[in-house]
Amino acid sequence: MEIYLKGIAIAYSGALVTLQITIFAVIMGVIVGLFVALGKMSSIKLIRIIFSVYVELLRGTPMVVQALIIYYGLPMLLQDFGFNFRWESPVFASILVCGINSSAYVAEIIRGGLQAVDKGQMEAARSLGMKHSQAMRFIIIPQAFRIILPALGNEFITLLKETAVLSVITLTEVTRKSMLWVAATFEAWPAYLGTAFVYLSFTIPLSRLVAVMERRMAQSDRSK
Amino acid sequence: MIEVNNLTKEFGKLKVLQGITETIRENEVVCVIGPSGSGKSTFLRCINLLEIPTSGEIYINGEQINKKGVDINRIRKKMGMVFQNFNLFPHMTTLQNITISPIQVNKTSKAEAEEQAMELLKMVGLQDKAHVYPSALSGGQKQRAAIARALAMKPEIMLFDEPTSALDPEMVGEVLQVMKDLTHQGMTMVIVTHEMGFAREVADRVLFMDEGLIVEQGTPEEIFGNPKNERTKSFLSKVL
Numbered sequence: 001m002e003i004y005l006k007g008i009a010i011a012y013s014g015a016l017v018t019l020q021i022t023i024f025a026v027i028m029g030v031i032v033g034l035f036v037a038l039g040k041m042s043s044i045k046l047i048r049i050i051f052s053v054y055v056e057l058l059r060g061t062p063m064v065v066q067a068l069i070i071y072y073g074l075p076m077l078l079q080d081f082g083f084n085f086r087w088e089s090p091v092f093a094s095i096l097v098c099g100i101n102s103s104a105y106v107a108e109i110i111r112g113g114l115q116a117v118d119k120g121q122m123e124a125a126r127s128l129g130m131k132h133s134q135a136m137r138f139i140i141i142p143q144a145f146r147i148i149l150p151a152l153g154n155e156f157i158t159l160l161k162e163t164a165v166l167s168v169i170t171l172t173e174v175t176r177k178s179m180l181w182v183a184a185t186f187e188a189w190p191a192y193l194g195t196a197f198v199y200l201s202f203t204i205p206l207s208r209l210v211a212v213m214e215r216r217m218a219q220s221d222r223s224k
Numbered sequence: 225m226i227e228v229n230n231l232t233k234e235f236g237k238l239k240v241l242q243g244i245t246e247t248i249r250e251n252e253v254v255c256v257i258g259p260s261g262s263g264k265s266t267f268l269r270c271i272n273l274l275e276i277p278t279s280g281e282i283y284i285n286g287e288q289i290n291k292k293g294v295d296i297n298r299i300r301k302k303m304g305m306v307f308q309n310f311n312l313f314p315h316m317t318t319l320q321n322i323t324i325s326p327i328q329v330n331k332t333s334k335a336e337a338e339e340q341a342m343e344l345l346k347m348v349g350l351q352d353k354a355h356v357y358p359s360a361l362s363g364g365q366k367q368r369a370a371i372a373r374a375l376a377m378k379p380e381i382m383l384f385d386e387p388t389s390a391l392d393p394e395m396v397g398e399v400l401q402v403m404k405d406l407t408h409q410g411m412t413m414v415i416v417t418h419e420m421g422f423a424r425e426v427a428d429r430v431l432f433m434d435e436g437l438i439v440e441q442g443t444p445e446e447i448f449g450n451p452k453n454e455r456t457k458s459f460l461s462k463v464l
Contacts, residue, residue, distance in 0.1 A: 123274050124311035124370075128325035128377055129301035138324055142315050 003187060007178070007194030014177035015198055017091070021173065022160045024095045029102030029159070030152065036107035037114065038136075051107075058104035064165040067097045071169035090171040094163070102159050109155060113148035114140060150217060153210035157203050164199075174198050225250050226271060226381065226414070231280035232436075233266050240266045242436035243280070250380075253413045255423035255444075258433035259459055264416045267433065268383050271414065272303045284381070301329065304374030308386040310366040312358040312373070318345065319354040322373045330377070337376070344372040348402050364395030368402050375406075382406065384415040420463055424448050432456045 039051035058066070071093045078085040087093045117140050125135035167176035178195040182188050226248040233241040240263045248254050256264045269275040271282060273289060273296050282290050289299045313321050322341040326332040332340075345351045348368040350361075358366055367387055374382060384403065388396045400422050407413060407426050417423055423430055423444060430447040432440045432455075440453040448464070451457045 118311075120307060120309055120311040121313065124305075124307060124313070125325075126297075127272055127274065127300060127303070127305035128373070129297050129329045130325060131297055134328055138328060139313055143313075146315070 003190045004193065007181075007187065007190035007192075008197050009194070010181045010191065011174050011178050011194040011198040014172055014174040015202075017171065018160065018163050018173040019202070021091070021094045021098055021163050021166065021171070022156065025098030025102055025159055025163075026106075026152070026156050028095065028099030029106040029155070030110075032099065032103035033106030033110055034141075036103055037110035040107065040111055041114065055104045055107055058101055062165075063097065063101045063162055064168055066101055067094070067166060067169050070097050090166065090169045093169060094166045094171045094173075097166070097169075098159055098163060101162075102155060105155055105158075106152065109148050109151045110144065113144035113151070116147050117143045147217070150210050150213045153206065153213060157206050157210070160202055160206075161199060225283075225285055226412070227281075227283040227286075228267075228271070229281045229283075231267070231270060231282065232278045233263070233270060233275055234278045240436055241270070241277075244436075244438055246431065246438060246441075248412065248414060250412055251410045253407045253411075253426055253428045254415070254431060255427040255429075256414065256416045256431045256433060257418070257420065257423060257447075257459075258431075258439075262433040263436040264433050265385050268385050268414060268416050271381075271383060272300050272305055274305075297329070301377055302379055303381045303383060304377060304379035305383045306367070306370050306374055306385065306387045308389050310358070310363075310370045310390070312361075312366055312370055314358050317355050317357055318350065318361070318369045318372075321358070321369060322376045325373070326376050341372070341376060344375055345369075347375075347405070348372045349398070362395060363391045364398045367391065367395075367399045371399075371402055371406075379411075381412045381414070384413065384417070386416050386418065388417070388419055418463070420448070420460075432459065434459070 036051050036054060039047050040055065042048050042051075071087060071090060075086045121139050121143065122135055125139040126132070130138070163173055164175040166173055167179060170176070172180070175195055178191045182191045185191075228244055228246045231241055231244040232239065244267055256267065258264050266275055270277050273282075277290055281288050284299055284302065287299075288294070289296065313324070316324065319338060319341050322344060323334070323337040326337040326340065327334055342351060342354065345354055348371060350365060350368055350372070353361060353365060353369070358369070361369060371387075387403070388399050391399065396419065400419065403413075403415070404426055415423070415427075425444075427444050429441060430444050431438050432447060432451075432453070434455045440447065440451065440456045447456065448460065451460055
């Protein structure tokens with residue numbers, strides 16, 4: 001029994017890193033994703049194409065490959081161009097990888113949310129003399145945000161689990177903590193059971209929270 | 225003053241407006257009636273360019289608004305619009321609905337905008353609803369709030385797009401009353417409506433539209449009392 005608790009404790013020692021990366025990556029994903037979503041809805045065709053390609057590239061490649069490119073590939077490329085660049089720690093690279101990766105998914109979520117706002121809202125705002133940008137900022141985006149909140153919650157959960165692949169770029173998050181312990185003790189079963197336990201201890205409450213948000217949404221829709 | 229010259233609007237192959245020429249004078253109250261699909265709403269929505277005309281010209285106070293380089297937001301400030309489905313902003317209280325545009329577009333101070341909003345709410349009989357959200361308002365209250373919101377920009381022209389069509393019958397009267405009060409204040413109003421009794425009572429002039437054209441126009445007495453065109457007669461015989 002003690003060995004199982006030890007397995008959980010080892011995994012938990014990486015939880016702070018996992019959470020940190022996830023939170024910063026989601027914030028970055030939402031900010032970048034908003035611009036990507038607006039870009040994909042641009043009236044200028046070239047801008048639409050650029051952002052569509054961005055989304056396709058990120059959604060069409062595994063995040064572990066993206067991590068390898070950013071963490072190992074990018075410094076090499078920069079050194080070839082004469083910049084003496086290397087990542088001080090995998091933490092920033094991890095946030096960057098997860099944030100950029102997430103932005104592609106968040107962009108699609110945001111685009112869906114923006115398009116779900118009744119088009120009469122934009123018309124009413126414009127009829128009051130607001131510019132398109134003002135209507136987006138004060139009227140459309142706040143409403144879209146409420147619509148997409150549950151979907152963003154799900155994205156947060158997905159990303160939290162996905163951070164496990166960052167062990168390949170030596171980030172000592174939950175999974176890597178366990179792997180290191182296994183390397184030293186060969187206690188694979190208790191170690192990885194503990195890893196799973198730690199992820200579940202975050203994802204189950206979060207998915208309950210998302211379910212509550214979805215129920216609230218459904219209620220406010222009815223009372224419209 | 226609104227001048228419309230040979231206005232057409234096509235949605236793909238569908239010709240919704242087939243060449244409308246009309247002048248609406250300052251302080252005039254004009255009701256637009258006609259069967260569904262006759263282009264009434266499209267005509268109204270072209271006036272503040274919510275629909276971009278396919279051809280023709282629209283002049284507001286002598287200035288052509290549907291040409292390149294015109295700042296439509298400046299023109300729209302002079303024109304309020306009231307929608308069939310209210311289109312109140314559901315994430316804002318009634319007061320915020322009314323003050324958002326004066327504050328953000330006209331750069332009115334918050335205190336001044338709120339003071340004006342309270343006066344407008346009093347005018348439409350909703351002073352006790354300032355701090356509730358639209359979801360807590362009845363249909364009639366929503367539409368009165370929407371009228372107050374449009375008036376907050378101090379427009380010279382008000383456009384009404386079937387303002388009572390989405391209301392339960394017992395709420396139609398309260399909205400029409402607010403609109404009637406407005407006509408006494410010398411506001412230029414263009415009202416697309418199915419309320420024939422109301423049109424007859426408040427309109428200076430009635431336009432009858434069918435198949436994208438103004439088929440007949442005249443005073444309410446002329447249109448309702450002695451319609452000349454066959455299509456007007458046939459329409460009125462069905463709705464009156």
